[in-house]
Amino acid sequence: MNQRADREQPQAATAESWLGHRLEVRVEAIAHGGHCVARHEGRVIFVRHALPGETVVAEVTEDRGGSFCRADAVEIRTAAPDRVRQPCPYARPGGCGGCDFQHVSLPGQRALKAVVVAEQLSRLAGLRRAVTVQPLDDGDGLGWRRRVRFAVGPGGELGLRAHRSHHVVPLTHCPIGAAGVGDAGALQAEWPGLAELEVAVDDRGEVVELAHRQRPARHRQGDRRRGDRRRATRPVLSTEQLSGPPALRYSVAGRLFTVHPAGFWQTHPRAAEVFTETVLRAAEPRPGERVLDLYAGSGLFTAALAAAVTATGRVVGLESEADAVTDAGHNLADQPWAAVRRAAVSAESIAAAAVELAGPGQPRGVSIVVLDPPRSGAGREVLGAVMAAEPRIIVYVACDPAALARDVRFAMDAGWRLDELSAFDAFPMTHHVECVAVLRPGGPAGTPAG
Known part of the structure; x- marks a missing residue:
């Protein structure tokens, strides 16, 4: 194209x-x-x-x-040839905007996502690479989404918004929602006064409902550096738990994790385990190594890395969300050589963590960096600080191929190479795709794009 x-x-x-x-x-x-x-x-x-x-x-x-x-x-x-009849009655022109590929066979969806990942790497990173998007399970692409944030329509009905619109399409069910979410009883009720109702389920089938109410808009001063003196506003939502347990519980490779009801966890039932296996296989952590885990959340990768480096090593995670840091403290309680600190991921916090990890007799402070940034990516400043710590490997978990490709370009410009790339269909029926990239020092790999 x-x-x-x-x-x-x-x-x-x-x-x-x-x-x-x-x-x-x-x-x-x-x-x-x-x-x-x-x-x-x-x-x-x-x-x-x-x-x-x-x-x-x-x-x-x-x-x-x-x-x-x-x-x-x-x-x-x-x-x-890959066109099929969409399984969801709401996935139609003018309907729900949540799914992009309901009209495409599952193999066809993965082929399209592979093209997108390869095209972003070519256009933004200058690399030509063959990409294969792997399924996380052998299912039909439905019933996997364990957390959905439903919008509330003007009459109090629950639904999802149309594409690029504030219009709420009322739903009686969501076919990609997991049991307890896609068929939540809340969908049969009305919720006047709410902006959104969030429903999530854990590995035990426990369901939580979170009400999001809009508060008065917060005023903020315009950007004076650009001479903008107007006041901008943004909606502010308050959150209240309506039902369910005080924490959600998930199991990965036999290890139990507890997560705050509003906290982040991979929404596909197989994603956390598959991504953890992929990160460990790529990083090959060794006993005694020092590891930095950025955007650590509730400690999913932190715990797995800590088990691999054993008590002779150390793992430090950085995470800005207070509830996630609290959850990580509980999840890592039996691994005192691992901890998640509350800090925004920045050049300064990365440098401080590298100093903390450097111990007596260590040839370097950090051997491995794992990062799982938000959709916007890590960015030049964060990646620069990561590379300045001189790890032997960077494992980058990405939920947006364009952001990943931009960050790969930054790393290549600094003398690193994209050594491996795995892509996973963690969000069937949508255009979203998860990638795990392995970066190593030593110059660009792959064929430069023309």
Whole structure:
């Protein structure tokens, strides 16, 4: 595909909006974000509910002028071989925006995700690599999501928002939701006064319900460095637990983890174990080594790394969320050589942790760095500090291929190479894909993109 097609940089406004127009187009490549690329009269159209190679009638749903607009495929003139009947009645044009690929066979979904990961590495990191997206289980792609944050409609009904919209599509069930979540009794009730209702389930089948209410908007001063004196506002939600146990419990490789009801845990039932196995296999931690675990959460990777380095080694995790740090303290109580500190991940906190890890007679403070950053990625500052600690290996768990590719480029510019890459279909029916990248010092690996 055109490497610039999904950059979404508007140019001069068109003379006439195409909003609501129906256009017959030939669908080209998949793009990052769950849509495909088509073209009409010199403009790019990002089309949802389509597949590469199809001829479709696309109804324009958003047109702000410039070089591109957005559309839904409302009629399929020529179908691709991987097209299937979507199992969810809400996954349709104008319907729920939560799933992108309900109309695609599971092998087809993984092939599309592999193309996206490879394209992002080529475009943003300058690397050509073959990518295979591995399933986490042999299921049908449904019933896996163990946490869903439902929106509340104007009448108090629960649902999920339409794509790029505040409109709430009411639901009676969510087919990708796990038992207790996708069929939650809360979906049959009304919730006036709430902004959102979050439902989660743990390994024991215990379900929690969290109410999110909107509080008065918080005012914040504009950016004075840019001369912006306007006051901006942002919604603030308060959270209250309505039902369920005081903590959720999950088991990974026979080890029990407790997590605050609102805390982060991998939503696919197999993800935590598969990712832990992948991280350990890549890092090959040895007894006595010193390990830094960034964005450590409640200590999933911290505990596994601590077991591998044994009491002769040390593991320090950094995490900014107070509840997660508390959870990690409980989860690591039997491993006193491991700890998660409360700190935002920054160059300063990484440098301080490296000093803490360096002990008498140690050739280096840090042998291994594992990081699992948010969707925006780690960024140049954090990666620079990680590389300055001179670990022998960096294992990077990424939930966004574009952010990963940008960070890989930073590392390559600093003399590191992308040595291994694994990709997993941790979010079936959606465009999201999880990657585990292994970075080592020693220059770029792979074929530079043309």
